[in-house]
Amino acid sequence: MSLTRRLAGPGMFMRLLTQAARLRRGQAVAAIAAVTVAAAAASAMLNLFTDVQAKLQGEFRKFGANVVVETRDGQSFAAHDLERINSVLRGRAVALPFAYVVARTKTEQPVVVSGTNLVMARQLNSWWAVSAWPEKPGEALVGVRAAKVLSPMPNRFTLLFQGHSVALSGRGTVQTGSEEDSRIYLSLEDFQSWTGLNPTVLEIFASGSEEKVSRLMRDLAEQFPSLDVRPVRQVREGEARVLGKTRSTLLFSATFIIATAALCVLATLTGWVFDRRHDFAIMKALGGSDELIARFVIAEASLLATVGALLGFAAGAALAAWIGRVNFHAAVSPHLGLLPPVVMGCLAVTLVATLFPLRLLQRIQPAMILRGE
C-alpha cells in the first residue's frame, strides 16, 4: 500500500490532526486565540450595531412625541374615534391625549387650561420639572407663569369656561421653559366633567425605525381620513440626523476593528503555516501529495477557525451585553442569527491565511526545506 493511500486513510488523517494539535499545543493555542479575538471583536460590534439603534431610539423618544393627530377643524375627537385610534396604535405607539380650552380666572385673566392623562404625562414627558404631581380629583398642575397670575391664591382658585365654573386646588407647579409654563393642567376626568369636551390633540410617541413610524402614520391617515396626521418635524429630523451620524460612526468603527482583527489573524496564521514547513516537507518526502497536504491543512484550519469562532462569538456577545448594561442599563441580547456569518467569516480568513503560504511552500523542493534553506 502506498504511503499516500495510507496517509489518506481516515484513521491516519485523524491521527495527524490530533497529534499536530497535541504536539504543537503552543502554536495551536496561539492560532485559536487569534481567531477568537477577531471573532469576539466582530460579534461584539455586529451585536451592538443591530441592537444599539433600538436602544438609542428609546432615548430619542424622550424628546417628545414624533407624531401629532388632530381633527381638521380643531374640534374635539369623538369618543369612538379615540378607541379606534388606540386600537391601531396598540403595541406600536403610545398616545397622550390633550384637551385645551381658554378659560378665565376670577380677575378675567384668560388662561389656557388643558386636560390630559397626568399619569402618562409623568412617564412620557420626563423633562417637565414638577414640584408635586396631582393625585386626587380636583387637583391641578399649574405652570410657573400661570401660578404668578393666580397669586395670591395659587392653592385654591376658580376657573370659568362658558358659564361653568370649577374650583381647583393647585397641587404643584410645572416648569419647562416653553408654553406649558403659562398653562394649567388637570386630569382628563376633571376636565371633561367641567367642560364636557373630549381631547383635541393626540401626541403620539411612536417607537421603532423611521420606516415603522412612517407606516404607522400612513395607517392612521388611511383609516381616519377626517383627521390631520402630521409628523413633528423638529423631533423626527433631529433624531434622523443624530441617529444617522451615530450609525455611520458605529459602522465605521465596526468595519475598521473587524478588518484589523482579520489582518492580525492573517499575520498569525501565515506565520503558523510557514513555521511548519518542515512537517510538510517530510510528508512530501514520504510521498504525500500536494493535494493531501492541502486537505490536511484545510481540515486543521477549519477546525481551528470553528473553535475560535464559537469561543469568540460567546466572548463577543458577553462584551456587547456588558456595554449595553453599562451604557444603556439594558442588556444587548445576543443575536444568534449573527453566528453563521461570524463562523463563515472566520473560516474564510483562516483558509486564505493558510492556503496562500502553503502554495508558496509547495513550489519549493522538500529537500531544500529539509536542508534548512
Add this chain to the structure above:
Amino acid sequence: MFVRLVYESFRRQTRRKLLAGTAVTLGAAVATTMLALALSMGDKMSRELRSYGANLVVTPEEERLEVSLGSVDLTPAAAVYLNEDSLPRIKGIFWANNIVGFTPELLVKVSIEHQDVTMLGTYFAQPMRYGSKEFTSGARATFPWWKVYGDWPQDNSQDVLVGEKLAQQLSIGAEGRIMLNRQSHRVSGIIRTGDAQDGQIIAPLHLAQAVAGRPGAVQKIFVSALTKPEDEFARRNPDSLSPRDRDRWYCSPYAQSIAYQLQEAIPHSHAEQIRRIAQNEGQVLSRIEGLMMLITLAALLTSALAVSSAMATAMFERRAEVALMKALGAGYFALTSIFVVESVLLAIVGGLVGFAGGVLLANQFGSAIFDSKLTVEPVLLPVIVVVSIAVSVGGSAAAIRRAVKYDPVLALRGEA
C-alpha cells in the same frame, strides 16, 4: 555584536518582521483613530444635536401669561419688550463661541380676508456685527427643520412666507401676493414646520415691527447653544456659591450658566433653558459618548490581544535560532535582551507608522461623516508608542521565556 545580531535579524528575516510589524502598525492605527474618535465624539455630537433647535429662550423680565392654542395667539398685547439693538450682545458673552445661532420673535395679529391671522416676525439670516465680529443669525440656523418651498425672504425685504395650512386655506402659492394692512407683499415661499407656524405668516422682523407699530420690539429670543450635560453642580444657584466655585460655574458651558450670561447681556430679560431640548440632549449625548468610549476600550483590547498573539507566533518560530545561540553559550539575559530590543524597535516603528495612518484615517472619517476634521491631540503620539511597546513586549514575553527555557538539544534536533 549585540547591535549586529539585531540588525541582521531584521535584514534576514524580513518576512517575519513584516508580519509582526504589520500587526503592530494596524493595532496602533486602530488605537489612534478610535481614541481620536472617542475624544472628539462629544464635541461633534453636541453640534449635531443642535439640529433639534434652540435650547434656551430669553423673554422680558416681567412675567406675562401666554395664551396661545395651536397657531392662534390670544395673548393680550404686551407692554414690555426686549430691544432689538441688544441682540448682537449675545455674541459678546463669555461662551459666545458656543452660541450656534439665535432668532428673535415678535408675534403680531393681522387680518387677511377678514380672518385673524398671527404674523411671526423673525430673522432668517440677518447679518450682524458685535465689535469686530461679523456674523449672521436667524431661523435658518436655529430651526433647521423649517422647510421652505420657494425662497427664503431677504431680511431687509418686504417679502413674507406663508404657512402650509394657511396657504391652503387662502389658496396662495409661492410667488403669489398677499394683502396685509392695505399693502401688497410678495409671498416668496410656503413654509412647513409641523408646528404652529404652519398656520401663520412669517415675515422679516422689521415688517412685523412696522405692522405692530413698535420699532425695535422683540418678544422672545431663541438661542441655540452648545452646552455641557447638566450635573449636580450645574443646578446650584450661582449667587449662593463661594467666589471660586462661582467662577467655575460661570466658566462651564452649562445651559444654566449660558442662560445666566444671556440675562446679563440683555437688559431687563429673563433667560431659561427649554427643558425638552436642553435636558434630553445632555442624556442622549452622554449615552452616545459612553457607547463610543466603551467601544474604543473594546477596540483597544482587541488590537492589543491581536498584536500580542501575532508577536507570540513570530517569536515561536525562532526556537531553533534561540537554541543555537544558547548552544553557543548565550546567557538568559543576553538572549532575552536581544528579543526585547527587537520587539521594542518593531513597536516604535509600527507605533509611528500606525499613528500617522490613524491620523489620516481619522481625518478622512471626520470629513466623511461630520464634514469637519477630527482633531488628533499630539499628546496621543507618545501614548500610542508607549502602549505599542508595552503590548509588543508583553505579547512576546511569554514566548521569549519559553523559547529561552527550551533544551537546545531538543530544539536543534527539531523535536520541540
